[in-house]
Every structure is written in C-alpha cells, then in structure tokens.
Amino acid sequence: MRRKTRSCCFPSCRPPAGRRGLAALLALALLVLSGCGGGKEDSLRIGAALYTQDDTFISAMAQDLEGLVREAESETGKKITLFIADGKSSQNTQMDQVDRFLARGCDVLFVNLVDRTAAAVIADKAEAEGVPLVFFNRQPVAEDIQRWDGIYYVGADARESGELQGKLVLEAWQADRETLDRNGDGILQYVMLEGEPGHQDSLLRTEYSIKAVTDGGVEVEKLANETANWNRAQAAARTAQWLEEFGEGIEVIFSNNDDMALGAIDALADTPQSRWPLIVGVDATAPALEAVAAGQLYGTVHNDGRGQAQAMIDLALALWNGEDPAVELTDGHYVWLPYRQVTLENLGEFLER
Numbered sequence: 001m002r003r004k005t006r007s008c009c010f011p012s013c014r015p016p017a018g019r020r021g022l023a024a025l026l027a028l029a030l031l032v033l034s035g036c037g038g039g040k041e042d043s044l045r046i047g048a049a050l051y052t053q054d055d056t057f058i059s060a061m062a063q064d065l066e067g068l069v070r071e072a073e074s075e076t077g078k079k080i081t082l083f084i085a086d087g088k089s090s091q092n093t094q095m096d097q098v099d100r101f102l103a104r105g106c107d108v109l110f111v112n113l114v115d116r117t118a119a120a121v122i123a124d125k126a127e128a129e130g131v132p133l134v135f136f137n138r139q140p141v142a143e144d145i146q147r148w149d150g151i152y153y154v155g156a157d158a159r160e161s162g163e164l165q166g167k168l169v170l171e172a173w174q175a176d177r178e179t180l181d182r183n184g185d186g187i188l189q190y191v192m193l194e195g196e197p198g199h200q201d202s203l204l205r206t207e208y209s210i211k212a213v214t215d216g217g218v219e220v221e222k223l224a225n226e227t228a229n230w231n232r233a234q235a236a237a238r239t240a241q242w243l244e245e246f247g248e249g250i251e252v253i254f255s256n257n258d259d260m261a262l263g264a265i266d267a268l269a270d271t272p273q274s275r276w277p278l279i280v281g282v283d284a285t286a287p288a289l290e291a292v293a294a295g296q297l298y299g300t301v302h303n304d305g306r307g308q309a310q311a312m313i314d315l316a317l318a319l320w321n322g323e324d325p326a327v328e329l330t331d332g333h334y335v336w337l338p339y340r341q342v343t344l345e346n347l348g349e350f351l352e353r
C-alpha cells in the first residue's frame, strides 16, 4: 500500500507545514532517545468517535472493537489503548471529541460521522497533525476520502445490502406468491421504513431493494414510506399508523435496518391481524436473529460489524508499524466487507458467532 514507505515511526511524526522546524528538532531528540523517531512503538493509541452509542449496530461495533483490541494486544504483545467517545448525534460534540483525541496524541482516529458532510473538516484536522483517519459505517463522499492518502473508509456496500434484501423478498414471492399476494392482484403492496435521511444506507437500500424485486419481473405498489431514523420506537409508531390506514393490505414491510423491522414487529404484535406481512431487515443483530428464529422476521442481511472492526484494527496496526495491512484496499482507501443474506435456513451459522 501507499503508506508503506513511512519510517518506523508513525505518521503523527510527520509535522504540519507550519511546525516543521520545531517538529524536526523534537523528532531528532526523540530519535536520539529512542532510536525510533518517537518511541511510540510499544503503545498504540486509538481514538474512536461514534455518531451515537444509542444505536444497536454501532454499540455492538464498539463492543467488538474493545474485544478485538484486547485480542490484538495479546497477539502482538503491544499495548493498545482505545478511547471511545459518544457523539450523541451532535456534530459539534463530535468535533470537540476529535480535537481532544488529537490533543491527547492519538496515533489513529476511527470516525463514525454524525453528519457525513463534516468529513472534510475532520480530514483536514487529521492531515494537519499527520494522524491517519479511518471513517467507518457513515461513508463520506469520494472527494473527501481522496483529500489525503492517510484517509480510509471501512464499510460495506450499501447497494449490495439493498439488492440482497430485495432478492429475499423476490424469492419468497416466487416461491409462495399465493400466500404473499394477499389481495390476489398479482402486485406486491409494500411499505418502506427508511433510516436517517441522507445516510448512504437509507438511500441505497431503499432504491436497490425495490429494484431487485422489479428487475425480477414483479410489479410493486408502494403504499407508504417514511423515515424512522434507524430507531425501533419510531418504526413502531409509523407502522401502527400504517396498520390503521392500510390494514391487511400491506403485503411486505421493507426496513432499512433490523431495529426498525423489530419496531414493525412490536406494532404488529399490538394489532390484531389474521396474518402478518412479510418483514425484512438488514444487520443481523442478535435480537433480529431471535426474531428470525421465532418466525416473525422473514430474513435479514448480515452487516458484518465485527469484520469491519477487525479491519479497522488491522489497518491501524499496519499503519502504525509502517507495514502492509492484512486487509484488501480498494483504490488505496477503501476496505469493503461483504453482506450476506440470513433466513431460517442458514440462521444457525449466524447464531453460533
């Protein structure tokens, strides 16, 4: 990879233009003292900024990061300190947290943006300090990622998750159209629970799930769509309204994530129905897998948060050591983890994890 030529010390040793004189003197002093330009080689400090810890998928990722850091410490014999900050859905709060990580001398930043359009400001701060920056889960636009070669994105392809979700529904429709097409009109009537507006996963899952169904030759009719901001309670409220409005006319509930699909299930459980619509989510969170096992959630699409956390740590360690990371980098900046469909058929594989 491109950064490999860096010396044994870490990029944070690379001073911003205005501080080069002082930094060069300091680096020289440290070189003399440690023999490795900074003496940081026994302790890696990572600052991880989460958009909010109050998100099922993100808080599971935070736990994965903590567990995997401990594993990496015992594998490498290096000390790794992980600082986690909760942005509480405020970009201003997250900016302060990033500033604090940089002031504390963090060696790598992991940033789960509150607002994707704030990427450039954070990228410039990190570049000014020469600290590599790994964005995850909330994808900045390509121009922001390409601002500097120390910027990375670890995530999964939103479009793929939409396609896989749509194919789950398409296959269910093809296999048992009589049951699914409740009103027998040959058209699939659906509602769509959308994630946060502006999030790549909301936009692309909404678009590509339906495209997969229509590309499969099935005519669809959208009864309603609304954002529930990834949130279970909001999704329950929206679904309750739709059940009042459309009754048993809803044949499929598409949800951009599992938490909202579980909210739809909560609403259905509170509303007498002769039969439930087919419900699909994305993530494969633990409670969603239970709902698949219980037959309430037809299927979901596994969003590999643990794989993403592992890739981030591998990347951080490699950058710190000035080595090639064990992860595959696309276009020098991106690490993509694949999505996978989950239904009752292969549920066992995911429950074991």
Ligand code: BGC
Binding pocket: 055, 056, 057, 058, 137, 138, 199, 201, 230, 256, 257, 258, 259, 282, 283, 303
């Ligand atoms: C997940 C959602 C989560 C969101 C947060 C998405 O990739 O599917 O469950 O709320 O990321 O940014």
Ligand code: CA
Binding pocket: 181, 182, 183, 184, 185, 186, 187, 188, 189, 251
């Ligand atoms: Ca129908």
